[in-house]
Amino acid sequence: MNLLIVDDHKVVRDGVRFMLSDVEGLEIVGDASSAEAMFAFIASSPVDVVLLDIRMDGMTGLDALEHLSAEFPQIGVLMMSMHDQPGYVRRALELGASGYLLKSAGRDEIVDAIHAVSEGETYIHRALMEPLLADVVGTPQRATKLSPREQQVLQLIANGSENKQIARELGLSEATVKTYVRGVFERLDVSSRAEAVAVALRLDLIE
Amino acid sequence: MNLLIVDDHKVVRDGVRFMLSDVEGLEIVGDASSAEAMFAFIASSPVDVVLLDIRMDGMTGLDALEHLSAEFPQIGVLMMSMHDQPGYVRRALELGASGYLLKSAGRDEIVDAIHAVSEGETYIHRALMEPLLADVVGTPQRATKLSPREQQVLQLIANGSENKQIARELGLSEATVKTYVRGVFERLDVSSRAEAVAVALRLDLIE
């Protein structure tokens, strides 16, 4: 089985390499420090499972995941993250991830997860399952995606712009901007710009 | 020389361990996954240099750094981070760090940094020096710290509260809350609550 490690932190790449170096039937065929490098590698070499960091420079892990599972659905993607918020897990699964690991995971768990993913199963870290299920069953799931315009507007809000400035910046009327802001509030289930920014930053919807 | 690794991600701890396992004159005497564990270890065993993740569960790396350099000034602290914002670096140095590494660092850089720190020098990742200097020389340095009250207020703002609610929550008058908000704006050099939340989240001043 061919494993590709994608993470922009060299210590993590090397750490995983060492941890998995003596696992039977598993070959680490490469590593990449960016989404671009990952796609380049996949295009030239067969890969069965990708171990993908959820947060990277430039294109984030989630964006990369989206393209990856759209273009190469046969490849199993195991997301790795330092975040244990259910929102991340949910979004990753929606975008086609086969598994979700925390960076606090030990060797055995990583190996288990890779095996599970290579056999088409889904592996989720134990500690994440419960809140995830509660999230699914329970509350009116907070959205995990904004429309492009909404995202733009929220980004500008996070940068300190007020509606008038945003309208000018985007070439819209102020009324339209207000409509988008309301849309953001609804989707994120918040009631102020500040809270919206907090939530969106946590969910990686904006930078 | 005795090195202690502190990071809540097991892959990072193990990665560093493997990377440094064959370095002459360097002994990795232990690792810890939390600030509490770190202090417990230091209390019972001599440590020369601590490799400390800037972000951890519970007490953050920066909090831990503050206590560490206050109580054990003879210990060299090398901060490790995924963040390359100058704000982090500045704050870490203010709090007594001897060096600052990115997690994208390779083996050689880590070894260099540890040696530098053990000899009392300060090691900063090349790419971080320039913006840091620009920051020092240039613009009216954005503050890196809020007063406790300001921090509380901003935290509530990030959670969606408005001034009246904050006042009730903290048992203050609305006027007082407004004063704190103005203080936050000044310190962070921003002009809206939303921007303040964005900046503070990035600087880890609030959760």
Added chain:
DNA sequence: GAACCCCTCACCCATTTGGGGGAGGTGCGG
């Protein structure tokens, strides 16, 4: 073609925010 989402804009209205000013109190370090 009907349902649905996204984009765009408008009007109304109460409340909140942002930005000045000032002013007392505590407590700590030089």
Added chain:
DNA sequence: CCGCACCTCCCCCAAATGGGTGAGGGGTTC
């Protein structure tokens, strides 16, 4: 003791925000 930072509160005022309702057009999907 004096400054300084922090905490607390008050006044004023213009501007921005949040919360409705409504409405037309474009595109996709079923």
